[in-house]
Amino acid sequence: xxxxxxxxxxxxxxxxxxxxxxxxxxxxxxxxxxxxxxxxxxxxxxxxxxxxxxxxxxxxxxxxxxxxxxxxxxxxxxxxxxxxxxxxxxxxxxxxxxxxxxxxxxxxxxxxxxxxxxxxxxxxxxxxxxxxxxxxxxxxxxxxxxxxxxxxxxxxxxxxxxxxxxxxxxxxxxxxxxxxxxxxxxxxxxxxxxxxxxxxxxxxxxxxxxx
Numbered sequence: 552x553x554x555x556x557x558x559x560x561x562x563x564x565x566x567x568x569x570x571x572x573x574x575x576x577x578x579x580x581x582x583x584x585x586x587x588x589x590x591x592x593x594x595x596x597x598x599x600x601x602x603x604x605x606x607x608x609x610x611x612x613x614x615x616x617x618x619x620x621x622x623x624x625x626x627x628x629x630x631x632x633x634x635x636x637x638x639x640x641x642x643x644x645x646x647x648x649x650x651x652x653x654x655x656x657x658x659x660x661x662x663x664x665x666x667x668x669x670x671x672x673x674x675x676x677x678x679x680x681x682x683x684x685x686x687x688x689x690x691x692x693x694x695x696x697x698x699x700x701x702x703x704x705x706x707x708x709x710x711x712x713x714x715x716x717x718x719x720x721x722x723x724x725x726x727x728x729x730x731x732x733x734x735x736x737x738x739x740x741x742x743x744x745x746x747x748x749x750x751x752x753x754x755x756x757x758x759x760x761x762x
Contacts, residue, residue, distance in 0.1 A: 554586040559694050562761045575761050577696025623685055632682035633755070638675045639709060640752045642668050647745045650738060653727050662727050666720050673713050680706060691758075698754060705751035712744035 555569040556562070560576040569583035626632070649665035652658060683706065687693060719737065720726060726737050 554588075555583040556586050558582050558584055559691050560758055560761065572696075575698075575757060576691065576694060577698045578694055582692075582694075623689070626682055626685050627689055632679070632686040633759070635675065635679045635682050636752070636755065639672045639679060639713075640748055642672050643709075643713075643745055643748050646672070647741050650727065650741050654734065654738065657728065659728070666717065669713055669717050669720075673717050676710050676713065680710065698757070702751055702754040705747045705754070708747035709744055709751065712740050712747070716740060716744065 552565050553567060555564045555566070557564070557573040557576065557578055559578040559582050560573060562573050562575040563586070564570050564573075564583065569580050569585075571580050572578065573582065646665045646668040649661045649668070653662035653665060687699065687703075691699065716737065723733070726733055
């Protein structure tokens, strides 16, 4: 049986032909390449090794592209997006729990903590989105399959709702303190934000683990 690798996400398919679509990222059949197994070479003698010319050293990542290329290569090399995306995915659930507790028990301090957490998320989102864009364009070839469209849409929803909630809370600090339609809408928007962050995280995990 032949092996085929998706050049977008790295998924490996076993079969006589590549699949019509990658089951992980949704790339079409043309994005697959056949994996050619290398035949083991017989061991060489020490004399052959001594005569072998040394291979040229790898060029530094900053070669040929200037400072911008260097920054991009470092972001990809050190997996900046998977690291930075843990901020909204980790802090937003805590913010949502604090909002619910502040609503139920009327604790102003928990509401303030939730606001601070969401403000921190909003501050971190520009870097998260930028690193995600770099990852998508370079590592995944800018593929616009349904999976990536869903991930981009989820990231956009998280960004818009987080900014909206922070601005709303600054304008109306007492939105959670008294039963009202505004409070219900505020909590609903918070839930949408949390759900979108969960969807984006789920898709990211699918790309990483190829499952």
